[in-house]
Amino acid sequence: VQLQACGGGLVQPGGSLRLSCAASGFTFSNYGMYWVRQAPGKELERLSSITGSGRNTYYADSVKGRFTISRDNAKNTLYLQMNSLKVDDTAVYSCAKALKRWTDSGLLGDLEKGQGTLVTVSS
Numbered sequence: 001v002q003l004q005a006c007g008g009g010l011v012q013p014g015g016s017l018r019l020s021c022a023a024s025g026f027t028f029s030n031y032g033m034y035w036v037r038q039a040p041g042k043e044l045e046r047l048s049s050i051t052g053s054g055r056n057t058y059y060a061d062s063v064k065g066r067f068t069i070s071r072d073n074a075k076n077t078l079y080l081q082m083n084s085l086k087v088d089d090t091a092v093y094s095c096a097k098a099l100k101r102w103t104d105s106g107l108l109g110d111l112e113k114g115q116g117t118l119v120t121v122s123s
Helices: none
Strands: 002-005 009-010 017-024 035-040 045-050 058-060 069-074 077-082 091-098 111-121
Touching: 002 091, 017 035, 017 091, 017 111, 035 069, 035 077, 035 111, 045 069, 045 077, 058 069, 077 091
Parallel strands: 002 111, 009 111
Antiparallel strands: 002 017, 017 077, 035 045, 035 091, 045 058, 069 077, 091 111
16 A cells, blocks of 8 residues: 655645645555545544545544545545645644545544655745
């Protein structure tokens, strides 16, 4: 399994970024996918998830209304559109896959996390 996030960078408060995650080594459409982040000195935070079909999505309160998760199963790629970014959104963002196929666990469930990308929100 390989999960490689990209698209991070430096953005001003109020700005936007779109993260992508290229997945390989498993049947992408069979698995729920997640975006998580970890800020310096803080615990891992689960931000959003999407079921294998893309039909159901879930968001943490901290990002609801600002972030949008999506997936393209034909391209084996997961996305996170981030708008209205805040300084507190600064973190390493990673994508993760559910350990079990065909599950819909909301933001819960056991995950396998990939490589992250750094997002810095600063003026």
